[in-house]
Amino acid sequence: MFFKSWDNLMHVAVVGALVYIGLVTFLRFSGKRTLSSMNAFDFVVTVAFGSTLASTILPSTVTLADGLLALGMLIILQLIVAWIEIRSPLFHKVVTSHPAILFYRGRFVEDAMRRERLEHGEVLAIIRRNGLLDLDAVEAVVLETDGTFSVLAQSDKPISRSSLRNLKQPDTR
Numbered sequence: 001m002f003f004k005s006w007d008n009l010m011h012v013a014v015v016g017a018l019v020y021i022g023l024v025t026f027l028r029f030s031g032k033r034t035l036s037s038m039n040a041f042d043f044v045v046t047v048a049f050g051s052t053l054a055s056t057i058l059p060s061t062v063t064l065a066d067g068l069l070a071l072g073m074l075i076i077l078q079l080i081v082a083w084i085e086i087r088s089p090l091f092h093k094v095v096t097s098h099p100a101i102l103f104y105r106g107r108f109v110e111d112a113m114r115r116e117r118l119e120h121g122e123v124l125a126i127i128r129r130n131g132l133l134d135l136d137a138v139e140a141v142v143l144e145t146d147g148t149f150s151v152l153a154q155s156d157k158p159i160s161r162s163s164l165r166n167l168k169q170p171d172t173r
Contacts (some may be wrong), residue, residue, distance in 0.1 A: 008066050009065060012073070015057055019053060023049070055093065099144050102142065102149075103123055103140060104140045106136060106138075122142055126141060133155060139155075
């Protein structure tokens with residue numbers, strides 16, 4: 001119940017590290033939307049990730065030591081990734097996504113929406129959720145790096161290009 005064998009612990013350590021690397025890679029390629037909280041389907045996918053991760057890492061008979069090692073290893077791997085990311089600009093560029101402008105000054109940014117796999121109706125729902133009904137009142141809708149959405153309302157003073165310099169600018173032709 002508390003300890004079964006060193007083989008089980010070795011299995012958790014090796015498979016856990018490999019599954020962690022695979023999951024981070026898959027999430028990076030699948031985009032921010034995979035982690036965003038948009039609808040019931042996205043929630044189910046997130047729960048399935050956790051279940052699949054646990055099933056893959058842990059052998060069928062899980063002891064307390066196995067489970068604790070798996071959890072501790074995931075935390076340690078996350079700390080290592082964060083440590084490397086802070087110290088390596090190249091690694092930071094590989095593992096960190098950039099915000100994406102989906103709607104800008106009355107127009108949908110089709111390339112960004114296609115890249116992020118979003119439809120017009122989903123962006124419109126996000127705008128409504130933020131209490132705006134008139135698209136002319138929206139300066140921009142941004143999909144942030146954490147999968148959340150920011151809706152920037154138009155004001156008397158337009159948003160400057162320098163304030164959006166870290167975002168990929170839409171083609172406003």
